[in-house]
Amino acid sequence: MLLQEFSVLEKQPTLLSSQLFYRNSVADLTLNRVMLFWKRVDMSRRHARSFLCVSKDAKNTFLLLNDIIVARETEEGGQKNKQGGKKEKVPLHSYGFTVSYADRTKHHRWRCKALMFHCKDKSQCQQWVQTINDQLSLLCSRPKRLLVYINPYSGKRLGKRIYEQRVAPLFAQASISTDVIVTKHANHARDHLETEADVEQYDGVVCVGGDGMFSEIIHSLLYRTQRVSGVDHHQYDQDLVPCDLRVGIIPAGSTDCICYATTGTNDPVTSALHIVLGDSQPIDVSSVHHNNTFLRYSTSLLGYGFYGDMLMDSERKRWMGPARYDLSGVKMFLNHHYYKGTVSFLPAEGNLEFPKDKMGCRSPCHICKTSVNRLSLSGDQVCEMAKEKSDREMSDDGAWHVIRGTFLAINAVCISCACPRSPGGLSPSAHLADGTMDLILVHRASRLDFLRHLIRHTNKDDQFNLSFVEVHRVRQFRFAPEQSDVTSEAELSECSRKIGTAQVGSAPTGPGTSHSSWSCDGEILPQAAIQVSVHCQLVKLFARGIEWGSSSTHSHCL
Numbered sequence: 001m002l003l004q005e006f007s008v009l010e011k012q013p014t015l016l017s018s019q020l021f022y023r024n025s026v027a028d029l030t031l032n033r034v035m036l037f038w039k040r041v042d043m044s045r046r047h048a049r050s051f052l053c054v055s056k057d058a059k060n061t062f063l064l065l066n067d068i069i070v071a072r073e074t075e076e077g078g079q080k081n082k083q084g085g086k087k088e089k090v091p092l093h094s095y096g097f098t099v100s101y102a103d104r105t106k107h108h109r110w111r112c113k114a115l116m117f118h119c120k121d122k123s124q125c126q127q128w129v130q131t132i133n134d135q136l137s138l139l140c141s142r143p144k145r146l147l148v149y150i151n152p153y154s155g156k157r158l159g160k161r162i163y164e165q166r167v168a169p170l171f172a173q174a175s176i177s178t179d180v181i182v183t184k185h186a187n188h189a190r191d192h193l194e195t196e197a198d199v200e201q202y203d204g205v206v207c208v209g210g211d212g213m214f215s216e217i218i219h220s221l222l223y224r225t226q227r228v229s230g231v232d233h234h235q236y237d238q239d240l241v242p243c244d245l246r247v248g249i250i251p252a253g254s255t256d257c258i259c260y261a262t263t264g265t266n267d268p269v270t271s272a273l274h275i276v277l278g279d280s281q282p283i284d285v286s287s288v289h290h291n292n293t294f295l296r297y298s299t300s301l302l303g304y305g306f307y308g309d310m311l312m313d314s315e316r317k318r319w320m321g322p323a324r325y326d327l328s329g330v331k332m333f334l335n336h337h338y339y340k341g342t343v344s345f346l347p348a349e350g351n352l353e354f355p356k357d358k359m360g361c362r363s364p365c366h367i368c369k370t371s372v373n374r375l376s377l378s379g380d381q382v383c384e385m386a387k388e389k390s391d392r393e394m395s396d397d398g399a400w401h402v403i404r405g406t407f408l409a410i411n412a413v414c415i416s417c418a419c420p421r422s423p424g425g426l427s428p429s430a431h432l433a434d435g436t437m438d439l440i441l442v443h444r445a446s447r448l449d450f451l452r453h454l455i456r457h458t459n460k461d462d463q464f465n466l467s468f469v470e471v472h473r474v475r476q477f478r479f480a481p482e483q484s485d486v487t488s489e490a491e492l493s494e495c496s497r498k499i500g501t502a503q504v505g506s507a508p509t510g511p512g513t514s515h516s517s518w519s520c521d522g523e524i525l526p527q528a529a530i531q532v533s534v535h536c537q538l539v540k541l542f543a544r545g546i547e548w549g550s551s552s553t554h555s556h557c558l
């Protein structure tokens with residue numbers, strides 16, 4: 001925070017101010033509506049001097065209220081206690097309180113820290129605790145009641161332990177009540193959420209697991225939301241209703257890309273703190289149709305060819321945990337299958353940034369914010385835009401692009417899909433909430449070239465800067481595998497304009513056949529011919545997007 005910003009915030013009306021003990025010194029502690037801040041008092045009493053910019057010990061001279069978790073009376077207030085390994089002198093006053101807060105550490109990780117203040121008497125201590133907590137209770141975005149689903153078999157099967165040891169204590173500290181369900185089988189969470197859970201009583205749903213578990217949860221929430229709103233999701237091109245309930249992800253899976261791409265890390269404590277602080281990050285979701293039948297939603301990877309085959313092969317190796325992806329990945333790499341088909345897509349229009357621009361989505365993201373504004377247009381404006389959109393789609397010059405080719409992989413991502421294996425992800429510049437997806441077409445190439453492409457996902461080199469790779473920012477796309485009943489280019493273009501027209505049926509798919517299969521967030525789709533449309537900000541997460549700086553520390557000093 002800049003000194004000027006601090007000066008503005010400092011001038012907010014004071015709610016409480018006292019002289020207290022902090023780290024063996026007398027300090028003036030002040031609470032206003034946005035922050036808690038303190039200044040050391042010069043004991044010569046000639047003047048009160050701020051530590052700001054002067055003391056080596058100048059850290060933590062203020063805390064933003066948004067970052068405070070809770071204030072509590074300290075049980076052993078005034079007794080000897082250790083802080084940073086050093087014994088504090090026994091303070092004059094034997095009452096104290098602790099302020100717990102979320103602190104940014106390296107690599108986008110957050111940790112829970114605490115500061116201790118000592119008071120002159122119990123009533124002063126109680127007044128401070130009460131006033132701070134009263135202010136915190138005004139932060140209405142913070143959840144009070146959560147429904148938690150734990151997949152005990154995700155990733156390395158550590159979900160239950162991670163939740164109990166690292167997350168539940170933080171929820172308890174923040175007085176969040178929870179109903180916890182440890183799933184017994186696949187789709188347990190989906191069915192429970194759809195049929196049994198009284199979702200109205202919760203402020204959010206938390207899933208402890210990986211991308212597959214998150215997908216289960218959002219499917220139920222989105223089904224429910226469309227049903228309640230009378231929207232038929234089978235109709236392709238139907239505007240879907242965003243889901244109100246936020247979802248928290250405690251990463252315990254094999255890939256955890258939704259968590260990583262929305263928080264910058266796959267750290268359970270960081271995710272728990274984003275939930276406790278009530279952060280909110282919308283994300284785009286695509287809907288996948290076959291003819292006029294809805295198949296699934298996708299938030300991470302919709303992949304045909306390499307990733308589809310890899311996913312299908314890896315399902316049989318689930319017992320291996322996350323290593324199954326490496327084994328199946330190497331196998332599919334050596335198989336080197338490519339598939340013929342036709343991809344048609346509707347490019348994202350306007351002044352949107354493009355997938356090769358190297359301008360990642362960083363919080364607060366102005367590109368995603370512009371999309372929010374578009375969502376909040378008036379009814380007339382929306383109608384006008386819808387008309388323009390349909391005119392554009394049906395225009396003779398053809399807004400749709402058609403590419404017929406032989407592909408090693410076709411990948412569509414609504415978000416970057418950054419994950420520990422690939423810190424930039426499949427499309428490093430993809431935006432979380434701009435209403436577009438990036439369509440990556442990897443054309444037939446030698447194994448060596450494909451390996452170069454894959455390796456670039458793991459370092460800073462540009463995986464798109466290769467002659468056989470193209471990437472487009474799109475709003476819709478469709479794919480028809482080779483044995484399509486559509487025969488001529490003319491028919492293809494015609495068909496591509498009329499999304500939802502008849503497609504080929506479901507032929508056998510997967511490695512060794514002429515069709516691959518689509519992996520949709522880890523689920524294999526039965527059909528190869530699909531139509532896909534992206535929906536802007538359909539789901540909200542307890543997250544805040546990736547902030548600038550890879551190793552920022554939360555500076556409380558000026």
Ligand SMILES: CCCCCCCCCCCCC/C=C/[C@@H](O)[C@H](CO)NC(=O)CCCCCCCCCCCCCCC
Nearest residue numbers: 211212255257300301325329330333417422454457521522
């Ligand atoms: C040479 C190293 C290449 C590394 C390439 C890394 C690219 C990683 C991109 C990850 C994108 C994840 C998107 C998320 C998808 C989830 O909805 C889905 C379900 O959970 N997970 C996967 O599909 C699981 C995706 C897991 C991907 C792992 C791929 C491993 C490939 C290994 C190929 C090695 C060839 C080496 C030959 C000598």
Ligand SMILES: Nc1ncnc2c1ncn2[C@@H]1O[C@H](COP(=O)(O)OP(=O)(O)OP(=O)(O)O)[C@@H](O)[C@H]1O
Nearest residue numbers: 154155183184185209210211212213253254255256
């Ligand atoms: N108790 C259970 N037993 C078996 N499968 C389950 C259970 N609970 C959930 N599942 C299913 O397990 C699948 C995979 O779970 P999850 O995504 O949590 O882990 P993962 O596959 O290891 O991680 P990732 O998806 O990040 O690669 C989900 O699609 C979910 O439907």
Ligand SMILES: [Ca+2]
Nearest residue numbers: 284414431436
């Ligand atoms: Ca997007």
